[in-house]
Amino acid sequence: xxxxxxxxxxxxxxxxxxxxxxxxxxxxxxxxxxxxxxxxxxxxxxxxxxxxxxxxxxxxxxxxxxxxxxxxxxxxxxxxxxxxxxxxxxxxxxxxxxxxxxxxxxxxxxxxxxxxxxxxxxxxxxxxxxxxxxxxxxxxxxxxxxxxxxxx
Numbered sequence: 001x002x003x004x005x006x007x008x009x010x011x012x013x014x015x016x017x018x019x020x021x022x023x024x025x026x027x028x029x030x031x032x033x034x035x036x037x038x039x040x041x042x043x044x045x046x047x048x049x050x051x052x053x054x055x056x057x058x059x060x061x062x063x064x065x066x067x068x069x070x071x072x073x074x075x076x077x078x079x080x081x082x083x084x085x086x087x088x089x090x091x092x093x094x095x096x097x098x099x100x101x102x103x104x105x106x107x108x109x110x111x112x113x114x115x116x117x118x119x120x121x122x123x124x125x126x127x128x129x130x131x132x133x134x135x136x137x138x139x140x141x142x143x144x145x146x147x148x149x150x151x152x
Contacts, residue, residue: 048066048068049068049069049070051068051070052070053070053146053147053148054067054068054070054071054074054145054146054147054148055067055068055070055071055144055145055146055147056068056071056082056087056144056145056147057133057142057143057144057145058087058103058130058142058143058145059141059142060107060140060141060142061086062086062087062088062097062103062104063084063085063086063087064082064083064084064085064086064087064090065083065142066079066083067079067082067083071147074122074147075090075091075121075122077090087103087145088101091119091121091122092119092121093121098117100115100117101115101130102114102115102128102129102130102143102145103130103143103145105130106130106131106132106140106143107132107140107143108140110132110134110139110140111132112129112130112131112132113129113130114127114128114129114130115127115128116128116150122147122149124149124150124151125149125150125151126147126148126149126150127147127148127150128145128146128147129145129146129147129148130143130144130145131143131144131146
């Protein structure tokens with residue numbers, strides 16, 4: 001091996017070592033970012049469950065995406081059992097959403113809507129607010145339902 005071959009090899013080793021260092025740094029950033037994301041998810045879930053009102057996220061087909069512990073307790077159901085079920089079937093024991101449904105209205109116009117209702121299944125009067133969650137194109141894709149008991 002002559003001097004020029006050694007110089008080329010040494011340069012290749014330097015380039016490769018630099019690439020490995022950059023890859024290791026990127027991996028460390030990704031791991032830190034992943035840990036930060038996991039922490040953010042845990043914090044969000046703790047906040048969601050700490051709310052005193054019943055809260056549910058409902059998709060454009062009226063299916064429950066998630067609910068907090070208060071909502072699950074009110075319905076006397078485990079959260080896992082509620083996910084994917086139709087809100088109007090689970091909450092109102094109805095085959096269709098009620099005419100006043102704030103969720104349907106919020107999906108139609110992209111605005112928050114509220115209704116005060118009496119719900120026998122939950123044994124009380126409630127203020128139900130549905131606020132739209134927008135997709136990447138800015139269209140309502142789901143709503144956040146906040147259900148606050150006002151009398152019972």
